[in-house]
Amino acid sequence: MSNDLTETDLLRAAFRDLHGARLHGFALLVAEGDRTRAAHAASTALAAGARRAVELRHPERAAAWLRRRALTELKRTRASPHVTPVERHAALVGIGAAEPAIAALAELTQVRRAALVAGLVERFALTDVATILGTDLVGAQRALSGARREYLTATSQWMQNLPSAAIPGGALAERVDQVASRAVGPRRIDA
Amino acid sequence: MARGKEARTRDPHRRFTEWLETNSVDDPPRDLAVHAAVCVACQQRISALDMLTAIDPALAGMPPVLPVPVVVWPRTVGRAAVVAGGVAALTVVGIGSWRLIEASSLVGPAVVSPTQAVLGGTGGPAPTPPPSPTASPQPSSDKPSTTEQPSTAQPSVVAPPPVIGQPTPPPVQPTLRPTVRPTVTPRPPTPVPSTPTPVPQTPTPEPPTPTPTATPSQ
Numbered sequence: 001m002s003n004d005l006t007e008t009d010l011l012r013a014a015f016r017d018l019h020g021a022r023l024h025g026f027a028l029l030v031a032e033g034d035r036t037r038a039a040h041a042a043s044t045a046l047a048a049g050a051r052r053a054v055e056l057r058h059p060e061r062a063a064a065w066l067r068r069r070a071l072t073e074l075k076r077t078r079a080s081p082h083v084t085p086v087e088r089h090a091a092l093v094g095i096g097a098a099e100p101a102i103a104a105l106a107e108l109t110q111v112r113r114a115a116l117v118a119g120l121v122e123r124f125a126l127t128d129v130a131t132i133l134g135t136d137l138v139g140a141q142r143a144l145s146g147a148r149r150e151y152l153t154a155t156s157q158w159m160q161n162l163p164s165a166a167i168p169g170g171a172l173a174e175r176v177d178q179v180a181s182r183a184v185g186p187r188r189i190d191a
Numbered sequence: 192m193a194r195g196k197e198a199r200t201r202d203p204h205r206r207f208t209e210w211l212e213t214n215s216v217d218d219p220p221r222d223l224a225v226h227a228a229v230c231v232a233c234q235q236r237i238s239a240l241d242m243l244t245a246i247d248p249a250l251a252g253m254p255p256v257l258p259v260p261v262v263v264w265p266r267t268v269g270r271a272a273v274v275a276g277g278v279a280a281l282t283v284v285g286i287g288s289w290r291l292i293e294a295s296s297l298v299g300p301a302v303v304s305p306t307q308a309v310l311g312g313t314g315g316p317a318p319t320p321p322p323s324p325t326a327s328p329q330p331s332s333d334k335p336s337t338t339e340q341p342s343t344a345q346p347s348v349v350a351p352p353p354v355i356g357q358p359t360p361p362p363v364q365p366t367l368r369p370t371v372r373p374t375v376t377p378r379p380p381t382p383v384p385s386t387p388t389p390v391p392q393t394p395t396p397e398p399p400t401p402t403p404t405a406t407p408s409q
Contacts, residue, residue: 016256025248042254095250101242120243148212151243152236159235167234170241176219180228183221 012050018059019066020046022122025095027070029117032106033088036080045069064118064128071114071132098168100158107154112147119144207233211240 027038045066056062118124130140203226227233
């Protein structure tokens with residue numbers, strides 16, 4: 001009996017260690033940097049998930065389940081009145097969010113923000129995004145496309161103000177450059 | 192149709208934007224990638240999406256661990272349960288006591304019922320007739336007869352019929368015994384002729400005396 005309890009406790013601890021930090025970051029992004037609200041949502045979801053750690057063996061399914069639970073908790077709670085914009089901004093900068101991204105995320109609805117974070121930041125599969133949003137695949141695809149569109153529209157003004165040298169590169173920029181290089185290279189050779 | 196296709200072909204900027212909005216997992220088409228490589232606006236859009244991929248949620252750290260929720264009943268619920276249990280116990284005890292009292296009143300002191308008064312004289316053993324030399328020995332019976340047998344052998348000697356309605360004192364034992372069986376209905380006594388019966392002069396032949404048969408042993 002004691003061995004079973006110990007094994008269960010170990011499993012729960014491992015579950016928390018595996019999912020806790022990223023789940024907290026997800027909640028922090030969806031909650032727009034509200035640390036109190038994000039911590040409460042993540043802790044609640046994590047406690048519920050730890051109780052079902054035996055069932056939630058698959059890491060990605062468990063992660064999607066946890067985010068859905070956290071999103072439900074975030075929908076249920078209101079923003080903390082004592083958190084200042086400076087604190088919110090600092091919380092988001094602390095996990096690597098740039099200024100244009102912070103401003104654009106603030107213009108999205110909570111569900112769209114969750115879809116964008118799950119699909120682009122955490123790169124969940126579409127089925128997991130559907131699980132997180134509580135919709136089917138078509139609904140998840142629609143929510144994701146709408147979130148991207150709104151995000152790109154919101155960031156366009158910020159990005160136009162940035163000088164070209166200040167535009168950071170990333171994984172997507174590298175991929176596009178590689179495809180372009182493959183496409184232009186033969187032409188250059190032909191030329 | 193051809194014009195639309197041509198317009199879309201001419202506008203790689205719009206097509207690349209649509210690709211960004213719908214799918215950034217797969218590689219873009221080559222012509223769009225070439226366009227994006229030289230288009231500042233498209234590079235800004237690419238950079239905006241890359242800002243999202245640069246975020247590392249794990250940097251948020253572990254959330255505070257909530258204790259495992261333990262179901263704690265409120266005090267009012269506990270008190271209500273105690274009160275309900277007490278009321279239930281009192282009810283059970285009360286009903287049990289009442290039924291015990293009711294049962295003891297039925298079994299307890301004997302009450303002389305009117306039935307016993309009416310049938311008091313009939314429940315006992317029949318009075319033994321006076322011994323007569325002509326009386327034939329009756330077969331022994333263990334069970335006392337509750338009915339009076341009119342003696343036809345000596346019509347001159349007639350016992351007075353019991354008067355129903357007045358308790359007749361039993362001759363031997365008091366009838367206030369619980370062995371009285373009220374279901375036994377006494378036979379009506381033989382009506383006594385009002386006129387005296389003339390006694391014949393000739394002696395009455397005696398009936399043959401029954402010989403007691405020996406009971407075979409074993």
